[in-house]
Amino acid sequence: MAAGYPSSIPTTMKAAVVEEFGKPLVVKTVPVPEPGHGQVLVKVIASGVCHTDLHVRDGDWHVKPKLPIIPGHEGAGIVVKLGPGVTTLKIGDRVGHAWLHDSCGGCDYCLAGWETVCGNQHQTGFLANGCFAEYTIAEASYVGRIPSNVSFSQSAPILCAGVTTYKALKETEAKPGQWVAIIGACGGLGHVGCQYAKAMGLKVCAVDFGADKKTYAIDTLKCDAYVDIKDKKGEEIVAAVKEACDGQGAHGSVILAPVPAAFRQGVDMLRPMGTAVGISLPPGDFPVDIFSLILHRKTVRGSIVGTRKDLNECLSICADGKVACTVEERKLEDINQIFDDMVHGKIKGRCVLRIAPDE
Template identity: 55%
Template sequence: MRAAVVRRFGQPLRIEDVPVPQPGPGELLIKVLTSGVCHTDLHAADGDWPVKPALPFIPGHEGVGLVAELGPDVDRFRVGDPVGLAWLHDACGHCEYCRTGWETLCGEQHDSGYSVNGAYAEYVIGRADYVARLPSSFDPLTMAPVLCAGVTTYKGILETEARPGQWLAISGIGGLGHVALQYAKAMGLRVVALDVGDDKLVLARTLGADAVLRADAADAAERVQQITGGGAHGVLVTAVSPDAFTQALQLTRRRGTVSLVGLPPGEFATPIFDVVLKRLTIRGSIVGTRQDLDEAIAFAVAGKVRPQVRSARLSEINDVFRELKAGRVNGRVVLDLR
């Protein structure tokens, strides 16, 4: 089968012919139809994070496909069933986090396209208990980003605890943020969108944002305070900039919550005085559980969330990575392997 393989960190991926993997107990072999390209894939290929993937490896954790073969002890699926492969490949199932519905915090988890091979390939292995079941009628191109960008932002919004009718500020209207905006509106929230790109703000307005602002404007925080009547109840930071993390605290009303899903390198300043006196909550949010994923998919199936995508061939992955690194990708790029 063809696959895009990382042989060395920071070097172009190689399109290679590699053996088709064989499913073991509790596993599925999935024929990949499409695979979304996430900024995390770029971080993985460049070896940016402290815990690096073992070389060589195949990236990709937004895989949409059809069950091609069942491993032993799999009885919940049939060959031909449509499924989605997400970031969480599997978890231990018995630690305190797995037992309480927080399997994304499991210390023994495996992650698709990072600690196990992912979906930048014609076939990929999925754990039957962790792949998402998809409806029989769906668009493989627009469904792929839901498996990461969708569930990540949906969970991030839930973590702000903002309620219908309240204000959510979204910092960064890129691959994650433009999907977050759609979830927020579908969940009954009012949204102020911030970005440093005018094209991103045009997209935000098209998608239903109640207000749009340049994040790099000197009075951005003041204007958010004015628009929302004292600050946003929740702030979701998808931007990959430490400055956006610092600014988020200035956008938040008293007793508000900042939910962080972007992963830029470095640190950000935290004004202790404001956090204490305003009773602010700063909360990290990492993808979403299997239940979160099912709920995120349901919004998409109902037509309330539709990622903006353009397709590319597997052989174009290095060009896509260059565009992503340069910030020239609007919406999401999805590899079409059909």
């Protein structure tokens, strides 16, 4: 099978392209890219759709991609062509093309295994063309290895939603048997984060909107408690989480809800010596209760995706059967409707673009 790939690579491919900020993506035919030194060409089988892709479309971050750009950073597929100098991969390998496209490799952060905060990095689907396409170019040293027993559709959300929440959970420094509160627990990131937390031996308090999500959180995601934020004020949400977590509060919180108020709540719901980890990127600031922060020795930190090591750990845990993504498969041509559904909260779990049939 692998030997037949190079001769079957077409010269053009279908891709969804951002040509103008704030406008629908254009699904069009573009040339298949050629891998350069250290790169591989990946045939995309499935590609997850992340909320970050909406920011790419809208160009509403302080840093904007250069247009035109192909979004997508949860691309699961097969290596079909090797660029010069690639020795770590072979044609036919199952790989994942994630947010961290590459980094400089030589700064203090890269040398310490913190390439995610390198000041000279590129991001897939943001500063480098991504995975909303039939083929994508990846740096061979930065792809994740997809285990043979994990489907492409299941592995796609792990490449961003999975590794991002897994890393954030590690950043809470919560130990097995301790409580973590996940704010936005039933969404695309949250639903995998809850499962990684359980796999890590943590107790999970799911925080989300609506009583209808309680069954999903408790029965499907195996969370230990659920707090419905609907019709609750901030202090009421904090009190409910504290009550659920032994009456003392969570040892760690992971903030996925893209609203500044969730950040204040994430800090306030901690017990002494707890750590709040922010992931979502809403505009604006949030206040911190300085007395509580200091006197209770709380920690507030941000976390961005995960390192290559984190990514492969995530995929391995998934291969062990401890994480199952709630996936809704759609076609590439549906991308603009998917974005609309995301904006209006109509997607449960993660939407995955089915680009090609499983090999």
